[in-house]
Amino acid sequence: xxxxxxxxxxxxxxxxxxxxxxxxxxxxxxxxxxxxxxxxxxxxxxxxxxxxxxxxxxxxxxxxxxxxxxxxxxxxxxxxxxxxxxxxxxxxxxxxxxxxxxxxxxxxxxxxxxxxxxxxxxxxxxxxxxxxxxxxxxxxxxxxxxxxxxxxxxxxxxxxxxxxxxxxxxxxxxxxxxxxxxxxxxxxxxxxxxxxxxxxxxxxxxxxxxxxxxxxxxxxxxxxxxxxxxxxxxxxxxxxxxxxxxxxxxxxxxxxxxxxxxxxxxxxxxxxxxxxxxxxxxxxxxxxxxxxxxxxxxxxxxxxxxxxxxxxxxxxxxxxxxxxxxxxxxxxxxxxxxxxxxxxxxxxxxx
Amino acid sequence: xxxxxxxxxxxxxxxxxxxxxxxxxxxxxxxxxxxxxxxxxxxxxxxxxxxxxxxxxxxxxxxxxxxxxxxxxxxxxxxxxxxxxxxxxxxxxxxxxxxxxxxxxxxxxxxxxxxxxxxxxxxxxxxxxxxxxxxxxxxxxxxxxxxxxxxxxxxxxxxxxxxxxxxxxxxxxxxxxxxxxxxxxxxxxxxxxxxxxxxxxxxxxxxxxxxxxxxxxxxxxxxxxxxxxxxxxxxxxxxxxxxxxxxxxxxxxxxxxxxxxxxxxxxxxxxxxxxxxxxxxxxxxxxxxxxxxxxxxxxxxxxxxxxxxxxxxxxxxxxxxxxxxxxxxxxxxxxxxxxxxxxxxxxxxxx
Numbered sequence: 001x002x003x004x005x006x007x008x009x010x011x012x013x014x015x016x017x018x019x020x021x022x023x024x025x026x027x028x029x030x031x032x033x034x035x036x037x038x039x040x041x042x043x044x045x046x047x048x049x050x051x052x053x054x055x056x057x058x059x060x061x062x063x064x065x066x067x068x069x070x071x072x073x074x075x076x077x078x079x080x081x082x083x084x085x086x087x088x089x090x091x092x093x094x095x096x097x098x099x100x101x102x103x104x105x106x107x108x109x110x111x112x113x114x115x116x117x118x119x120x121x122x123x124x125x126x127x128x129x130x131x132x133x134x135x136x137x138x139x140x141x142x143x144x145x146x147x148x149x150x151x152x153x154x155x156x157x158x159x160x161x162x163x164x165x166x167x168x169x170x171x172x173x174x175x176x177x178x179x180x181x182x183x184x185x186x187x188x189x190x191x192x193x194x195x196x197x198x199x200x201x202x203x204x205x206x207x208x209x210x211x212x213x214x215x216x217x218x219x220x221x222x223x224x225x226x227x228x229x230x231x232x233x234x235x236x237x238x239x240x241x242x243x244x245x246x247x248x249x250x251x252x253x254x255x256x257x258x259x260x261x262x263x264x265x266x267x268x269x270x271x272x273x274x275x276x277x278x279x280x281x282x283x284x285x286x287x288x289x290x291x292x293x294x295x296x297x298x299x300x301x302x303x304x305x306x307x308x309x310x311x312x313x314x315x316x317x318x319x320x321x322x323x324x325x326x327x328x329x330x331x332x333x334x335x336x337x338x339x340x341x342x343x344x345x346x347x348x349x350x351x
Numbered sequence: 352x353x354x355x356x357x358x359x360x361x362x363x364x365x366x367x368x369x370x371x372x373x374x375x376x377x378x379x380x381x382x383x384x385x386x387x388x389x390x391x392x393x394x395x396x397x398x399x400x401x402x403x404x405x406x407x408x409x410x411x412x413x414x415x416x417x418x419x420x421x422x423x424x425x426x427x428x429x430x431x432x433x434x435x436x437x438x439x440x441x442x443x444x445x446x447x448x449x450x451x452x453x454x455x456x457x458x459x460x461x462x463x464x465x466x467x468x469x470x471x472x473x474x475x476x477x478x479x480x481x482x483x484x485x486x487x488x489x490x491x492x493x494x495x496x497x498x499x500x501x502x503x504x505x506x507x508x509x510x511x512x513x514x515x516x517x518x519x520x521x522x523x524x525x526x527x528x529x530x531x532x533x534x535x536x537x538x539x540x541x542x543x544x545x546x547x548x549x550x551x552x553x554x555x556x557x558x559x560x561x562x563x564x565x566x567x568x569x570x571x572x573x574x575x576x577x578x579x580x581x582x583x584x585x586x587x588x589x590x591x592x593x594x595x596x597x598x599x600x601x602x603x604x605x606x607x608x609x610x611x612x613x614x615x616x617x618x619x620x621x622x623x624x625x626x627x628x629x630x631x632x633x634x635x636x637x638x639x640x641x642x643x644x645x646x647x648x649x650x651x652x653x654x655x656x657x658x659x660x661x662x663x664x665x666x667x668x669x670x671x672x673x674x675x676x677x678x679x680x681x682x683x684x685x686x687x688x689x690x691x692x693x694x695x696x697x698x699x700x701x702x
Contacts, residue, residue, distance in 0.1 A: 116582045125567050128571040131574075135580050220479040220483060223483040223486060231482075232467070264498055301688070302676065305690060306658055321657055324631065324660045336650075337652065338652045
């Protein structure tokens with residue numbers, strides 16, 4: 001018994017790799033290998049799908065550099081333009097003033113994040129209309145910052161997928177990645193929570209020690225700011241305070257929004273996992289078997305089973321399947337119900 | 352030639368339905384039918400996936416009633432509690448006052464939407480802490496309202512899928528639904544845009560005629576409110592104005608947020624469609640064929656082709672496939688590489 005228990009994992013892990021691959025089941029005669037020696041018009045020889053050559057594929061390839069750089073560029077252009085505009089009309093903006101350029105940048109940040117303390121308010125028609133313009137564009141930019149963060153998350157997932165495709169045989173590896181994938185939203189949420197707590201603490205201490213607010217008023221101002229509420233009875237009135245606020249307001253408001261976003265993502269992920277588990281553990285019936293049997297040969301192959309279950313989980317839709325089926329029927333030149341190298345050669349010679 | 356062109360569509364549409372079904376290809380011997388007469392422990396005989404029996408399945412079944420009702424219930428409880436709390440501390444809230452209960456409700460709406468004019472501000476420690484509590488919970492509730500709207504959207508999609516499953520043979524029907532699906536985000540965006548313009552116009556006229564602001568100031572106040580900026584130099588100071596504001600602020604701030612949300616959704620949808628088109632139109636190579644051939648029988652069946660293409664489109668991941676494959680290997684008791692009624696009977700007798 002004991003030797004059996006020791007031998008079993010060894011057998012599963014090492015001695016039977018070719019037919020234990022998660023996506024390869026029946027290792028019949030591999031007559032397909034021969035086609036590799038046939039003359040080929042292929043431009044790529046990589047086994048992973050060549051998604052990289054899709055125009056605008058930086059969003060799908062796992063590269064996060066360009067999009068983050070894009071966001072920073074947008075932000076710099078926006079802040080620059082807004083600061084110049086508010087500097088031009090600074091005499092038409094009333095309230096507690098410090099240094100012209102800092103006030104303009106501070107007013108710009110308070111406006112774009114929709115905090116809107118009201119410690120600085122536009123007094124003329126032109127200043128009011130400029131503020132209206134910059135609050136809408138600023139809102140869109142903040143949304144853009146948030147969605148880029150979401151994209152970053154998606155891209156990380158894509159990178160994991162890419163690695164999974166490169167190591168399809170290592171079941172352990174795939175299990176580890178499943179774990180990472182399952183806890184990703186939770187991990188992101190917890191990271192954001194820690195960062196948010198840190199930002200709140202920094203704001204609290206700053207408002208208490210530098211802006212000389214009472215601890216309760218400092219907390220009230222922190223809450224009022226990060227939620228973009230901004231009643232305006234407590235705000236940053238010193239030069240140092242405003243310099244600090246420019247960085248702190250932008251990071252803390254976005255951090256709180258991400259906190260809520262990841263919380264929602266975590267909940268969605270959990271409920272999707274619950275549904276997936278339910279679908280997988282649900283007992284297969286004869287009716288299920290008949291519905292899943294796409295080619296009606298009386299048996300449900302691995303691929304048919306995967307499609308049936310993923311459809312039930314809501315991961316793919318009938319529309320998705322129909323769209324690909326159209327393409328399949330076009331490619332299946334000899335109408336055999338399966339694509340062979342012959343079909344490809346036929347379609348190439350006819351086109 | 353002419354008769355050929357007339358005959359062809361007829362042939363495709365009516366005379367060959369069984370093998371032209373989008374998900375059924377080779378109408379071989381249907382020996383599987385016989386299994387229906389076998390004794391069955393099935394509790395459901397419907398051909399559509401029995402997702403309805405999943406606990407909490409109201410979110411997946413296309414029923415929108417409960418979730419919307421849930422949101423309304425949450426909102427009523429929240430507004431009731433907040434109004435009572437603010438009424439209790441109303442002497443500790445400073446600013447322009449009208450009628451106690453209306454002011455409390457108005458202050459609650461201004462706080463939960465994070466508009467935060469500052470025309471009413473908490474003066475005591477307890478009032479400030481209550482405001483801090485209600486702005487966080489209010490923010491979460493507004494996010495909940497928004498996500499429920501998104502869920503509603505997803506559920507509509509699910510309902511479409513359900514209809515598609517019931518009519519798998521009608522290619523026309525599936526094409527119509529693909530059209531609806533493709534333009535859904537755009538349509539939602541445009542509807543929201545019209546509704547937002549209407550809300551802005553109503554607010555403009557009200558602030559101009561009832562609150563006696565100049566047209567420019569009214570516009571400035573509208574922009575400052577719907578974006579939740581709320582500088583507070585212009586706000587609702589009359590009793591009638593505040594009653595109006597209670598409804599108008601809540602609807603217009605959520606409407607603007609949805610406007611941005613649907614705009615982003617529309618853009619995502621377009622880029623996903625672009626990727627799907629690119630994946631489908633990309634020429635299949637011999638390497639693709641070999642990678643797609645999951646069971647290595649030298650030919651790529653319809654189901655294998657669908658999985659390969661949907662994976663390339665990013666609609667399913669290697670993790671999704673691996674998860675279902677584990678279940679498949681458990682069910683495939685006789686290790687034939689395909690599920691047959693025999694496998695089900697074997698697994699039932701052994702469990």
